[in-house]
Amino acid sequence: xxxxxxxxxxxxxxxxxxxxxxxxxxxxxxxxxxxxxxxxxxxxxxxxxxxxxxxxxxxxxxxxxxxxxxxxxxxxxxxxxxxxxxxxxxxxxxxxxxxxxxxxxxxxxxxxxxxxxxxxxxxxxxxxxxxxxxxxxxxxxxxxxxxxxxxxxxxxxxxxxxxxxxxxxxxxxxxxxxxxxxxxxxxxxxxxxxxxxxxxxxxxxxxxxxxxxxxxxxxxxxxxxxxxxxxxxxxxxxxxxxxxxxxxxxxxxxxxxxxxxxxxxxxxxxxxxxxxxxxxxxxxxxxxxxxxxxxxxxxxxxxxxxxxxxxxxxxxxxxxxxxxxxxxxxxxxxxxxxxxxxxxxxxxxxxxxxxxxxxxxxxxxxxxxxxxxxxxxxxxxxxxxxxxxxxxx
Amino acid sequence: xxxxxxxxxxxxxxxxxxxxxxxxxxxxxxxxxxxxxxxxxxxxxxxxxxxxxxxxxxxxxxxxxxxxxxxxxxxxxxxxxxxxxxxxxxxxxxxxxxxxxxxxxxxxxxxxxxxxxxxxxxxxxxxxxxxxxxxxxxxxxxxxxxxxxxxxxxxxxxxxxxxxxxxxxxxxxxxxxxxxxxxxxxxxxxxxxxxxxxxxxxxxxxxxxxxxxxxxxxxxxxxxxxxxxxxxxxxxxxxxxxxxxxxxxxxxxxxxxxxxxxxxxxxxxxxxxxxxxxxxxxxxxxxxxxxxxxxxxxxxxxxxxxxxxxx
Numbered sequence: 001x002x003x004x005x006x007x008x009x010x011x012x013x014x015x016x017x018x019x020x021x022x023x024x025x026x027x028x029x030x031x032x033x034x035x036x037x038x039x040x041x042x043x044x045x046x047x048x049x050x051x052x053x054x055x056x057x058x059x060x061x062x063x064x065x066x067x068x069x070x071x072x073x074x075x076x077x078x079x080x081x082x083x084x085x086x087x088x089x090x091x092x093x094x095x096x097x098x099x100x101x102x103x104x105x106x107x108x109x110x111x112x113x114x115x116x117x118x119x120x121x122x123x124x125x126x127x128x129x130x131x132x133x134x135x136x137x138x139x140x141x142x143x144x145x146x147x148x149x150x151x152x153x154x155x156x157x158x159x160x161x162x163x164x165x166x167x168x169x170x171x172x173x174x175x176x177x178x179x180x181x182x183x184x185x186x187x188x189x190x191x192x193x194x195x196x197x198x199x200x201x202x203x204x205x206x207x208x209x210x211x212x213x214x215x216x217x218x219x220x221x222x223x224x225x226x227x228x229x230x231x232x233x234x235x236x237x238x239x240x241x242x243x244x245x246x247x248x249x250x251x252x253x254x255x256x257x258x259x260x261x262x263x264x265x266x267x268x269x270x271x272x273x274x275x276x277x278x279x280x281x282x283x284x285x286x287x288x289x290x291x292x293x294x295x296x297x298x299x300x301x302x303x304x305x306x307x308x309x310x311x312x313x314x315x316x317x318x319x320x321x322x323x324x325x326x327x328x329x330x331x332x333x334x335x336x337x338x339x340x341x342x343x344x345x346x347x348x349x350x351x352x353x354x355x356x357x358x359x360x361x362x363x364x365x366x367x368x369x370x371x372x373x374x375x376x377x378x379x380x381x382x383x384x385x386x387x388x389x390x391x392x393x
Numbered sequence: 394x395x396x397x398x399x400x401x402x403x404x405x406x407x408x409x410x411x412x413x414x415x416x417x418x419x420x421x422x423x424x425x426x427x428x429x430x431x432x433x434x435x436x437x438x439x440x441x442x443x444x445x446x447x448x449x450x451x452x453x454x455x456x457x458x459x460x461x462x463x464x465x466x467x468x469x470x471x472x473x474x475x476x477x478x479x480x481x482x483x484x485x486x487x488x489x490x491x492x493x494x495x496x497x498x499x500x501x502x503x504x505x506x507x508x509x510x511x512x513x514x515x516x517x518x519x520x521x522x523x524x525x526x527x528x529x530x531x532x533x534x535x536x537x538x539x540x541x542x543x544x545x546x547x548x549x550x551x552x553x554x555x556x557x558x559x560x561x562x563x564x565x566x567x568x569x570x571x572x573x574x575x576x577x578x579x580x581x582x583x584x585x586x587x588x589x590x591x592x593x594x595x596x597x598x599x600x601x602x603x604x605x606x607x608x609x610x611x612x613x614x615x616x617x618x619x620x621x622x623x624x625x626x627x628x629x630x631x632x633x634x635x636x637x638x639x640x641x642x643x644x645x646x647x648x649x650x651x652x653x654x655x656x657x658x659x660x661x662x663x664x665x666x667x668x669x670x671x672x673x674x675x676x677x678x679x680x681x682x683x684x685x686x687x688x689x690x691x692x693x694x695x696x697x698x699x700x701x702x703x704x
Binding site: 023024050051056057058062066067068069070071072074076200201202206207210213214 | 438518
């Protein structure tokens with residue numbers, strides 16, 4: 001029987017890992033994902049997991065170990081945040097290029113400087129071109145469910161690609177939620193066994209992994225590495241379908257909230273969706289045709305599916321919890337704007353940078369965004385392309 | 394388990410690192426590799442830091458390796474080997490090793506750049522955690538793969554492309570880092586060897602591969618390209634390095650220092666310095682102090698090492 005538990009995001013992720021019990025866990029503590037590693041260490045110490053748990057001396061070595069272990073056929077998990085993910089940056093690309101389905105939990109946190117331990121998406125957004133699948137969570141339940149699905153998605157032979165599962169630092173990692181933890185045996189059965197594409201430990205069939213390519217092969221190999229990402233959308237939906245059948249909760253590339261007849265929409269990633277839903281409910285009571293799109297899968301970016309939904313809106317605001325200095329808006333905004341380029345009919349788009357370094361975003365702020373969308377829709381005047389929420393100028 | 398270190402026995406064993414690689418004429422790396430890969434009957438999984446050996450042995454679509462081999466990045470051979478070892482332990486315990494249960498040894502190779510410098514943290518972490526891996530540094534005393542920049546292993550005085558001998562500065566002004574002792578300080582088996590003394594190197598490799606736990610070898614590798622010498626002089630120079638006490642052969646086992654070879658006759662450091670183009674400026678008028686300083690420091694380190702063996 002599934003069990004109701006009150007868990008914070010870190011505990012929820014650790015709980016999924018206890019149930020899955022990967023072959024190797026190699027992780028370095030960093031706020032706010034530290035507790036994931038501590039919970040796992042305790043599970044191993046108490047004999048509740050038999051995984052090989054290793055504590056590298058840095059995140060760079062943690063990801064390097066994950067690459068070695070995954071190339072050796074092991075199912076591998078790590079967890080990190082912020083500077084830790086930034087330190088892994090070099091090896092993130094090697095993990096995806098070697099087609100290793102490592103799963104990483106991320107408690108999203110701001111990047112230095114100034115040093116700041118609170119939540120924003122700068123860390124994972126900085127890794128958006130690293131070839132990792134990126135899935136984001138709104139709450140502890142989703143963090144738990146996403147970790148379980150991540151192994152199935154990444155290890156699917158057509159995908160064979162690493163996956164990072166994000167949850168907002170502190171807001172999710174440290175806030176408790178009443179959630180369902182599924183039965184151990186059901187989770188284990190759902191995830192199944194990893195069947196690696198190759199194994200460096202297969203000494204009877206020696207292979208050379210990670211050789212040097214010159215100008216004659218690099219481009220072809222690089223291109224072939226993208227296939228996993230290209231196959232991922234289909235697999236993500238298949239796994240979500242199976243997950244729904246087994247556990248009842250529904251997942252897709254994104255969640256549509258009161259979007260059926262909406263004319264004004266906000267697009268957001270992560271925990272802020274919860275706040276925005278409250279605002280949408282209030283505005284709906286006032287008869288406003290407003291809706292919300294909560295993006296779950298950021299890489300691969302569901303461009304067509306998202307644009308199909310947004311193209312019929314009159315005005316859309318994208319909320320970016322990360323900045324991309326020098327670019328035309330935050331990362332989510334530029335992706336959405338590009339996705340709509342092919343459409344004859346498309347909404348007026350605005351971008352908001354919000355919540356950097358854990359700056360609070362309250363219902364009143366989101367209500368203000370919808371108010372502006374109303375004005376834009378009424379007048380056709382967009383005004384500033386990029387705005388900032390709750391920022392002292 | 395060990396193979397007797399007799400050339401006629403070793404010659405009959407299969408080469409696991411084969412010809413076709415692109416290492417320079419006179420490079421000492423293949424000599425070291427062919428010996429080390431013969432030093433155990435357990436299958437070896439090799440890990441290679443970015444560097445000469447990696448680049449020259451794996452140019453796609455060819456490989457010089459007849460054993461499983463993996464390259465991850467420059468500074469993480471220690472962690473990569475540790476990751477493979479962690480997977481090996483987990484899969485063995487869970488009965489999931491490919492081809493069934495067997496003992497496998499994981500051996501990492503890195504140059505002095507990947508070991509003394511950029512990879513030191515990763516290596517130190519792996520050794521501290523006690524992974525059952527052997528790490529072998531092929532120390533050619535410079536960043537040879539990228540064209541001879543100075544490293545933490547480059548000797549005092551040497552002209553390297555980032556410590557060139559110029560009109561104002563006479564080459565590298567710092568003494569080399571004592572990596573073997575740093576590794577010994579981890580409480581592991583750590584040894585220094587040279588390709589010129591193959592029996593000693595073979596014995597140390599055998600010992601390292603028999604240990605259930607971490608072990609480290611630092612092997613002096615002649616590099617004619619960056620030492621600016623004739624290719625055929627490589628092994629001879631490595632021998633002079635040992636005889637002149639520039640590169641003592643010793644091992645640290647269970648905290649005990651042991652010098653494996655006491656040179657029988659005095660060989661002055663000039664015999665080591667003179668044939669190498671990288672030290673040529675030290676023989677110019679006005680730079681005599683450099684040779685004196687070199688000699689003084691070599692003797693001082695040797696005496697210190699001798700004292701450590703008596704501790």
